Amino acid sequence: MARPAIRLDAVLVQAFIAGALSFAHLHDLAAAAGQDGWKAWAYPISVDLLLVAAWRRLRSEGPSRLAWCWFLIALVASLGANVATAGFLDLEHPPAWLRFGVAGWPALAFLGGTLLAHTAHAPETTPEPDRSAPAAPESVPEPPAVTEPEAAQVPAAVESPALPAAEPAPTVPAALVDHARKVADDHQARTGSRIDTDTLRARLGVPPQLADAIAAQLV
Structure with a gap:
């Protein structure tokens, strides 16, 4: 059996170099601020882990203020170390x-990591019905009884009003169905249960009718 050829990805090489430089700058800054020994090496690990945790939260559960807040805090800490070690500070x-x-x-990194790990993403809530509208009457009065002479004057066949035609089901693009299937598979892999229509609609950001049509194709 032939071994797969090892290929160097330029993007991965660039990411490794940038990560190593940022790691070294954070270590130098922590050491200059009085954190010596293993503590100086722990600072860049803490900053990078918080940055990765916030980015993973954004990719898995969608945009949220919590994840964006801690992503920006970790990014500012990393960029600040890179700038500070370039000669702008003594x-x-x-x-x-x-x-x-x-x-x-x-302490700040511990707080951010705890909130990212234990704060659930709030799903979109369904708007409550308008309570200011007049309520429907509880009972409808019965029509007066029709006597035999009056019944004779009623025509034999009375045409019933035409019911409004049902709205056609929305057309779902194949690309949207494939994306919804990936979202449903990811949800089932993380939670162990199938995704419901409300969660699917919140993740895709589509109207309720379109979400029902997509869910029907995922069955």
Whole structure:
């Protein structure tokens, strides 16, 4: 059996180089702020893990204020270290605010990681019906009884009013059905249960009728 050929991906190589440089800058900044030994190496790991956790939350559950907030905090921490180690700060005599920020980062990162791991994404809520509209009458009065002479004057066949035609089912593009199937498979893999129509509609951002049509094709 032939072994698969090892191919170098330029994007992965670039990502590895950029990650290594950012890791080194965070380590140098933490060491300059008084965090020596293993603590200086733990800071870049903490920043990168928080950045990855927030990005994974955005990819798996969609945009949310919580995930965007912690993604930007970790991104600013990483970019700030890259800029600070480029000669804009005197790392031989770091300012007090830098020492304060580095010392307080573990508590901030712990809070962000806990919220990202244990805060569920709130699904879209269905709007409540308008309670200001007049309520329907509880009972409808019965029509007066028709006597035999009056019944004789009633025509034998009375045409009933035509009922409105049912709205045709919306046409669902094949690409949208494939995307919905991937979303449903991902939901079942994570939760162990099939995705319901309301959750599918919230994840796809489509109207209720279109969501029902898509769910019918996923059965």
